[in-house]
Amino acid sequence: MYQILIGVILAGCVGGYFYYKDTQNELTELRELRVAYEQKFAVQEETINTMQERHATQTNALVALQASNQEIIAERDRYLDIFRRHDLARLASARPGLIEPRVNNATKEVFDSLEADSNFDFSPIP
Numbered sequence: 847m848y849q850i851l852i853g854v855i856l857a858g859c860v861g862g863y864f865y866y867k868d869t870q871n872e873l874t875e876l877r878e879l880r881v882a883y884e885q886k887f888a889v890q891e892e893t894i895n896t897m898q899e900r901h902a903t904q905t906n907a908l909v910a911l912q913a914s915n916q917e918i919i920a921e922r923d924r925y926l927d928i929f930r931r932h933d934l935a936r937l938a939s940a941r942p943g944l945i946e947p948r949v950n951n952a953t954k955e956v957f958d959s960l961e962a963d964s965n966f967d968f969s970p971i972p
C-alpha cells in the first residue's frame with residue numbers, strides 16, 4: 847500500500863517537474879515574443895510618424911503649387927483679355943514699328959518663363 851502511495855507521489859512529482867519546465871519554457875518564449883512585438887510596434891509607430899510628416903510636406907507643396915497655378919491662370923486671363931480688347935492684326939499693319947518690338951519682347955518673356963518653369967526639380971521629397 848505504501849508502495850502505491852509512494853508511486854503516486856513520485857509520479858505527481860515527476861509530472862509537476864515536467865509541467866514546471868514546460869511552463870517556464872513557454873514563459874520564456876512569450877517574453878521573447880513580447881519583446882519582438884514591442885520592437886515591431888516601435889518601428890511601425892516611427893514609420894507612421896515619418897509618413898505623416900511626408901504627407902504634411904506634400905500637402906504644403908501642393909498648396910503652394912495650387913497658389914502658383916492660380917497666379918499663372920490669372921496672368922493668362924489678363925493677357926487673353928488684352929488680346930480680346932485689341933485687334934493686333936489691324937494695329938500691326940497700321941503701325942508695324944510700334945507693335946512688332948512689343949510683341950517680340952512679350953513673346954520672348956513668355957518663352958523664357960516657360961523655359962524657367964520647365965526646369966522643375968523632380969527629385970523625391972526626403
